Amino acid sequence: MPANTLANPAAVHTPTTMQAWVCRDYGGTEVLELQTRPCPAPGPRDVLVRVVAASVSSADVRIRTQNLPRGFGLLGRLAFGLLRPRQPILGSDVAGVVQAVGRDVQGFQPGDAVVGATGAATGCHAGFCVVPLAKSLVHKPARLSFAEAVSLPFGGLAALHFLNQAQVQAGETMLVIGASGAVGTAMVQLARQRGAWVTAVCSGGNAALVRSLGAHAVIDYTENDFTQTDQRWDVIADTVGASSFTACLPRLNEHGRYLSVAGSLMELLARPRGTRRSIGGPAAERTEDLQTLMNLAASGALQPVIDCTYPFADLPAAHAYVETGRKRGTVVVTWADEP
Ligand SMILES: NC(=O)c1ccc[n+]([C@@H]2O[C@H](COP(=O)([O-])OP(=O)(O)OC[C@H]3O[C@@H](n4cnc5c(N)ncnc54)[C@H](OP(=O)(O)O)[C@@H]3O)[C@@H](O)[C@H]2O)c1
Known part of the structure; x- marks a missing residue:
């Protein structure tokens, strides 16, 4: 043939x-x-x-x-x-x-x-x-x-992969940096569905969008630097490469996870610091994850x-x-x- x-x-x-x-x-x-x-x-x-x-x-x-x-x-x-x-x-x-x-x-x-x-x-x-x-x-x-x-696939598969890697649990607190991007908008929605308490980092113009997706709180990065607050989170996901594991360490709770979705090679190779660790690397394209995203979107649970x-x-x-x-x-x- x-x-x-x-x-x-x-x-x-x-x-x-x-x-x-x-x-x-x-x-x-x-x-x-x-x-x-x-x-x-x-x-x-x-x-x-x-x-x-x-x-x-x-x-x-x-x-x-x-x-x-x-x-x-x-x-x-x-x-x-x-x-x-x-x-x-x-x-x-x-x-x-x-x-x-x-x-x-x-x-x-x-x-x-x-x-x-x-x-x-x-x-x-x-x-x-x-x-x-x-x-x-x-x-x-x-x-x-x-x-x-x-x-949905590009942002959703990455968001799902990193949430699974971090084993985000109901009741945990999560900060999503770059919440208005493709990965961020999916991450906010999927984390919220898992029962996490979600703080979104975005510019003021995107605050209404990320709130509509389920963010409980918003930090406008053009006005406030979350690393300078005294707040802490169980999980910090940086979807735009705007931070580092080292800079976020003081803002992570015990057993905290830093998700380096778009970070440098250094973030990928970063060793755990005490009970806190950094998770990086490429997200997998898994058919079962894509099916999960489509099921959620079909039911209206993922916008x-x-x-x-x-x-x-x-x-x-x-x-x-x-x-x-x-x-x-x-x-x-x-x-x-x-x-
Ligand atoms: N590891 C993996 O396997 C994997 C998978 C998928 C994607 N990625 C990477 O993830 C990154 C994000 O992709 P994406 O498509 O989601 O990005 P994107 O959509 O291009 O991100 C743009 C958004 O980020 C916001 N933003 C820019 N700077 C910001 C800051 N300092 N703080 C908070 N928000 C900020 C912008 O809002 P404003 O206009 O309001 O600033 C804009 O809405 C890319 O670098 C991509 O390569 C990695």
């Missing part, structure tokens, strides 16, 4: 080419180019998805600019490509319609509405993308639009937070906006009107 011939007969209508935003180099948004590329073919345990909506995340911008947390410069080049991105099509969240499935795939069939996360394999800023079953792929809840569904939606043709503008570091929740790009 030729390489591009698919086992599933429903795949015969898959076009041989597609439009894709290609990141030709590391640099500004000018390195992004809309190209016609071969449509990918799914392997035996892959699902080919026609992309309806994708997110443009802070990770996409980090890969393009190679503006990585301190200490990750060389590691980033080794992971993503020494001179230019090895996988030039960015985008790690997709919501769309199954176009074809590999021969060993069960549970998905052409026509299914799905949402997935490809993690570091990216590839979602295109007309079609391949999602390996080894990554996260679940059915899209009917209650969510494609844009709403795709706004998608979409800052704005761009047409696919304007993806560089979406990148530029995300790069400002000011987005609230997630920025979404859509191909066309939702099916």
